[in-house]
Amino acid sequence: MTFQDTTIQEIDRLMQEAWQGFLEYRKTTLKQRADLMRTIGSEIEALGDELIRTAMEETHLPEARLKGERARTIFQLTSYAAACEAGNWLEARIDTAVAEKSEPDLRKVQVPIGPVVVFGASNFPFAYSTAGGDTASALAAGCPVIVKAHPAHAQTSEMVAQAIAKAVEKCGLPKAVFMHVHGASFETGKALVTHAYTRAVGFTGSFGGGKALFDWANQRKSPIPVFAEMGSINPVFVLPGKLKESAKEVAGICAGSITLGTGQFCTNPGLIIGIENADLETFIHELGAAIEKITPGTMLHPGIAKAYAEKRGAALGQTDVTTVAVSATKPTDHQGIPTVASATGKTFLRNPLLHQEVFGPYSLVIRCADKAELLEVVRHLEGQLTASVMATESDTKEQAALLDAVQDLCGRLILNGVPTGVRVALSMQHGGPYPATTDSRFTSVGADGIKRWVRPLSFQNWADGLLPDALKNSNPLNIWRTVNDQLTKDKI
Numbered sequence: 444m445t446f447q448d449t450t451i452q453e454i455d456r457l458m459q460e461a462w463q464g465f466l467e468y469r470k471t472t473l474k475q476r477a478d479l480m481r482t483i484g485s486e487i488e489a490l491g492d493e494l495i496r497t498a499m500e501e502t503h504l505p506e507a508r509l510k511g512e513r514a515r516t517i518f519q520l521t522s523y524a525a526a527c528e529a530g531n532w533l534e535a536r537i538d539t540a541v542a543e544k545s546e547p548d549l550r551k552v553q554v555p556i557g558p559v560v561v562f563g564a565s566n567f568p569f570a571y572s573t574a575g576g577d578t579a580s581a582l583a584a585g586c587p588v589i590v591k592a593h594p595a596h597a598q599t600s601e602m603v604a605q606a607i608a609k610a611v612e613k614c615g616l617p618k619a620v621f622m623h624v625h626g627a628s629f630e631t632g633k634a635l636v637t638h639a640y641t642r643a644v645g646f647t648g649s650f651g652g653g654k655a656l657f658d659w660a661n662q663r664k665s666p667i668p669v670f671a672e673m674g675s676i677n678p679v680f681v682l683p684g685k686l687k688e689s690a691k692e693v694a695g696i697c698a699g700s701i702t703l704g705t706g707q708f709c710t711n712p713g714l715i716i717g718i719e720n721a722d723l724e725t726f727i728h729e730l731g732a733a734i735e736k737i738t739p740g741t742m743l744h745p746g747i748a749k750a751y752a753e754k755r756g757a758a759l760g761q762t763d764v765t766t767v768a769v770s771a772t773k774p775t776d777h778q779g780i781p782t783v784a785s786a787t788g789k790t791f792l793r794n795p796l797l798h799q800e801v802f803g804p805y806s807l808v809i810r811c812a813d814k815a816e817l818l819e820v821v822r823h824l825e826g827q828l829t830a831s832v833m834a835t836e837s838d839t840k841e842q843a844a845l846l847d848a849v850q851d852l853c854g855r856l857i858l859n860g861v862p863t864g865v866r867v868a869l870s871m872q873h874g875g876p877y878p879a880t881t882d883s884r885f886t887s888v889g890a891d892g893i894k895r896w897v898r899p900l901s902f903q904n905w906a907d908g909l910l911p912d913a914l915k916n917s918n919p920l921n922i923w924r925t926v927n928d929q930l931t932k933d934k935i
Contacts, residue, residue, distance in 0.1 A: 446597050449624035454634045457622045461558040461587045462640040464619025469555045469585040471616070472912075473920065476583055477524035479614045483574055484517040486606035486613075494602055498568050501596040503741040503777075508704065509569070516569040519867055520579050526869075526890035527583035530922035532897070535913045537926045539935065540904075547904050550914040553897035555585035557642030560635045562656070563593035563600055564647035565743055566707045572596070573603040573623070576867075576887055577645030577670075582620070584896035586642070589622040591635060595744040597625055629655070636660050636669070643896055646671040647709070647887070650800075650878055657881050670895045671881045672874065674800045675828035676713035677862045680817075680849070682842060684835035685859070686722035691729045693833050697806070698733035700861035702781045705740035706804030707747070710829055710862035713800055718817055719787075719810040727808055730783055731768030737781045739774035742803065748777040751803035755782060758801055763790040767808065779803040788816040792823055814842070821848045826876025826883065829855045829862035852876060854883060 449457075487494070498509050526532065533553050540548040559581040563572035570576065578588045592600035604623035611620050626632065632652075636644055636659045644660060646653050646669065653671030660669045681693060700712050715730075717723040742748040759766055759782070767783040774780045781804040788811035791797050797807060811817040830853040832839075832846065839846060839858075850856060854875030865873055865888055873888035874880040880887075885895050902910060912919045916935040923932055 444598050446592070446601070446625040448626040448628050448631050451630070451634050454624065454631070454638065457589065457619075457624065458558065458635075458638045458640040460619040461589055461622055464587045464617040465555070465557050467617050468587055468620050471585065473528045473530060475614065475616070476585065477528045479610060479616060479620075480520045480524040480527070480579055480582060482610040482613055483607050484520040486610045487513065487517060487574060487603060490602055490606055494599065497602060498596060498599045501599050502568055502743050504568070504704075504743070512567060512569045515867065516574055519570065519576050520574065522867055523576075523579040523583045523890065523893070526893065530913065530920050532584075532890060532893040533913045533922060534899070535922060535924035537914060537924060537935065539927060549901055549903055550905070550910060551899055551901040552911055552913045553894070554900045556896055556898050557586060558640055559586045559588050559643045559645060559896055560641050561588055561590045561645045562632065562648065562652075563590060563596075565593050565595045565747065566704075566709070567647070568593075568596040568599045569603070571647045573600045574607055576892055577647075578607075580892040581643075581645070581896045583893050586896045587620045587622070589624065589635065589641075591632060592623065592625050594625070594627040595746070632656065633659055637663055639665075641667060643667055644669040644671070645887070645895070648673065650674050653881065654878075668895070669881050670885055670887065672709060672828070672887055673878055673880065674802070675709060675875065675879045676798070676800050677710050677827055677829045677831070678714040678716055678824060679712045679831040679833065679861065680845065681715060681717040681723070681726060682832065682834040682838035683718055683720060683722060684838040684841075685833045686717065686726050688835060690722050690726040694726050694729035695733055696861055698730055698737065700863045701783070701806045702734070702737045702740075702804040703863050705742055705779045706781075707743055707802065708863050710865060711802075712831065712862055713806050714809065715806055716809045716811065716817065716820055718814065719812060723810060727767055727783075727785060730808070734768045734781045734783050735771045737770055737804075738772045739770050739778040739780045740804070741775075741777055742779045745777050747802065748779060751779050751801065751805070754799070754801045755803065755805050758797065758805070758807065759784055761786075761790075761794055761796060763787065764797070764807075781805075783808065785810060788812055788820050791820060798823075798825065814845070818845055818848060821845060821852070824852050826879045827853045828873065828875045828879045829853055829857060831857040831860060831862055833859055854879065854886070
């Protein structure tokens with residue numbers, strides 16, 4: 444089924460409705476918002492196998508993967524619902540008046556910023572798309588959401604959108620709390636970002652796409668925040684002691700991570716870095732042997748398969764880049780062939796193309812001459828979502844300068860593990876320094892993701908009855924608040 448692009452005139456009407464919906468929705472209680480998210484989860488579950496079959500046809504993802512992702516999406520909705528009700532994200536702060544010092548009563552709380560435009564991701568048709576984390580966290584914050592369906596799974600998005608609309612109706616909320624549009628043209632995205640009633644944007648995708656949205660948002664008369672996740676090569680540092688101890692085991696773990704989901708994860712390890720010696724050569728040999736045994740998988744859509752083939756070809760065609768191994772199974776149309784290549788540290792440092800993400804089952808091993816060159820490579824890396832260190836305790840002591848430098852370039856630092864697999868938890872940081880994301884201070888996964896869609900508002904000398912519930916003396920929400928510098932749930 445094909446969908447017509449939503450027209451600019453229709454977008455203008457929908458955004459006006461979203462603003463009117465915001466004026467009502469922001470006044471809802473935390474429980475009402477939580478009930479909405481739980482109801483959305485139930486409605487998605489009720490779509491049953493038809494949703495899975497539709498997503499399989501559109502994305503070529505296997506049934507088990509999609510069922511797992513649907514379960515994760517529903518868990519995200521329920522976890523954001525719980526976080527919404529807990530109210531920690533409100534960051535309620537109260538400093539009562541001090542008469543003898545003529546200091547006023549001040550009370551601060553986070554308030555929703557307005558309609559949020561969310562762009563569905565190509566590689567996660569459920570968890571990072573129509574009812575994904577951006578949508579759930581924005582609804583928790585009290586913001587209406589306008590989702591632009593990803594053209595690669597438009598029918599899947601439409602089905603989920605209808606489930607959300609049904610949940611909104613069941614909960615007795617304004618229809619404009621959730622809107623859904625289609626658009627393969629960049630004009631659709633531009634119209635959404637630049638509309639006067641849009642207050643923030645959530646995006647997961649390519650650097651080019653995210654940067655365009657970011658630029659449009661900052662060229663507005665009133666700039667707005669764009670929280671864009673734009674790709675990452677997620678370097679894995681394999682240190683000498685660890686390779687001497689378990690080179691084959693580490694190679695197997697890396698091979699599995701490189702090819703998981705045909706390499707179509709934002710946390711795919713596209714770069715592996717070590718110090719050249721016999722153990723690193725053993726690791727490279729074992730990694731190549733593992734890659735050869737992995738069967739190519741069909742990529743999400745022909746456009747991604749074409750881009751992978753082109754970028755892989757460009758990377759392998761660079762001077763002094765050696766192909767270590769490819770899958771022994773010949774790929775068919777639109778499949779991504781698992782590949783590992785290798786280059787020296789000097790080659791990597793002088794060739795910026797090798798720093799770019801190759802989205803798919805590909806990784807480049809960098810052989811550094813020594814510790815100094817390894818540190819130099821780190822200092823030339825751009826911002827990343829993650830960085831992983833395969834190390835023994837002795838390695839961590841000997842490479843203290845390296846570990847310090849790596850912390851500066853990532854949002855999540857992993858010890859003796861791979862980056863694929865993102866836990867939905869409060870402590871998760873899914874975001875990193877530019878160009879991995881447009882704002883490394885925030886996460887798109889976990890309850891702290893709600894903070895992207897709110898702003899602080901301080902009330903001075905207001906009567907108790909006129910204050911938001913989060914700031915009233917009786918603490919009717921029973922949330923944690925900082926009162927006169929003490930964290931408490933007590934009444935004032």
